[in-house]
Amino acid sequence: TIAEGISVNVTLIxxxxxxxxxxxxxxxxxxxxxxxxxDLAGIHSVASFFVSRVDSEVDQRLDAIGTDEAExxxxxxxxxxxxxxxxxxxxxxxxxxxxxxxxxxxxxxxPLWASTGVKDxxxxxxxxxxxxxxxxTVNTMPEKTLEAxxxxxxxxxxxxxxxxxxxxxxxxxxxGVGISYDEVVDKLEAEGLKKFEDSWAxxxxxxxxxxxxxx
Numbered sequence: 711t712i713a714e715g716i717s718v719n720v721t722l723i724x725x726x727x728x729x730x731x732x733x734x735x736x737x738x739x740x741x742x743x744x745x746x747x748x749d750l751a752g753i754h755s756v757a758s759f760f761v762s763r764v765d766s767e768v769d770q771r772l773d774a775i776g777t778d779e780a781e782x783x784x785x786x787x788x789x790x791x792x793x794x795x796x797x798x799x800x801x802x803x804x805x806x807x808x809x810x811x812x813x814x815x816x817x818x819x820x821p822l823w824a825s826t827g828v829k830d831x832x833x834x835x836x837x838x839x840x841x842x843x844x845x846x847t848v849n850t851m852p853e854k855t856l857e858a859x860x861x862x863x864x865x866x867x868x869x870x871x872x873x874x875x876x877x878x879x880x881x882x883x884x885x886g887v888g889i890s891y892d893e894v895v896d897k898l899e900a901e902g903l904k905k906f907e908d909s910w911a912x913x914x915x916x917x918x919x920x921x922x923x924x925x
Contacts, residue, residue, distance in 0.1 A: 712739025712755065715748040721758040721824065722902040725895035729795050732757050733802045736819045740811050751815035756822040756848055759795045761838045763825050763898055764788040771889045780887050785833055787884055787894075789841045790877035796821055796844055797874045820846050827852040836863040844870035 711718050712735075720732045736755050744750060765788035772780040799821050802808060808816075826838035826849055834840075835858040839849055843865060851859060885891060 712736055712753060713742035713746060713748075715743055715746075715753055717754040719756050719758060719822070720819075722899060722906065723757055723759045723795075724764060724791075724898045724902070725892075726791070726794055726798060728895070728899070729757060729759060729798055733798065733819060737802075737807060737811060740816050744811070744814055749815065750811065751817065754817050755819040757799075757819050758822045758824040758850070759792055760825040760898070760902070761788040761792050761823055761842070762827060762829050763902075764791050764894065766829050767894050767898055768884060768889060769830070771894070772884075772887070775887055775889075777887065779883075783880070783884055783887065785830060785837075786880050788838065790873075790880040792821075792823060792838075792842055793870050793873045793877045794881075796842075796847070796870045800871075818846060820848055822848040822850060824850055826850065827855045839863055840865060841869055844868050 718736075720736070723729050723732060736757075740750055740753065743753060765785050768787040769784045772784050799818075803812075803818060812818075821844075823838065823842050826842070828835050828837050835855065839851060839855065839859050840863055842849065845868070847870075881891060
């Protein structure tokens with residue numbers, strides 16, 4: 711689709727591995743678009759990386775473990791995972807491959823933080839906003855989170871760059887108490903796809919019914 715010059719929002723990204731594949735696909739599409747004579751400056755993309763659902767799934771598993779260490783690790787995986795995704799984004803912009811595309815007018819594929827409403831009422835209601843401030847990112851806040859951010863969020867500048875070592879350590883500690891990162895992100899991706907497929911099928915049924923009634 712990118713190769714045809716069509717801008718894309720790539721969504722339902724939960725894992726770092728999937729995000730790397732998304733970046734590669736975007737750049738491959740740009741390379742093909744360039745070969746096809748397309749104007750790269752007119753092609754845009756965001757990569758929607760989901761945040762709060764990671765915490766919901768990990769915290770549920772930490773609660774089941776029930777140790778003091780598990781309790782200490784709660785509600786941190788979402789931010790750590792997203793921050794490491796931003797590191798991947800930064801690294802992708804330092805390659806010779808990207809430099810060639812940028813010289814031809816290509817736009818970076820911006821990270822978009824999705825699922826940034828706080829689901830645990832015990833957490834700060836702007837957690838996934840103030841904790842994910844970084845250049846060239848987008849945050850698609852639900853209305854309640856947007857209002858909370860406007861009302862009382864303290865935005866103090868970049869809260870992502872430089873956090874990569876501690877983010878990796880956090881995920882390693884979670885793995886150390888017996889939680890598989892791959893199992894978590896694979897489950898979330900499968901559930902997300904199922905919800906999107908169900909919504910699409912429901913939309914098609916609604917349209918078909920409307921067309922039938924109009925005949």
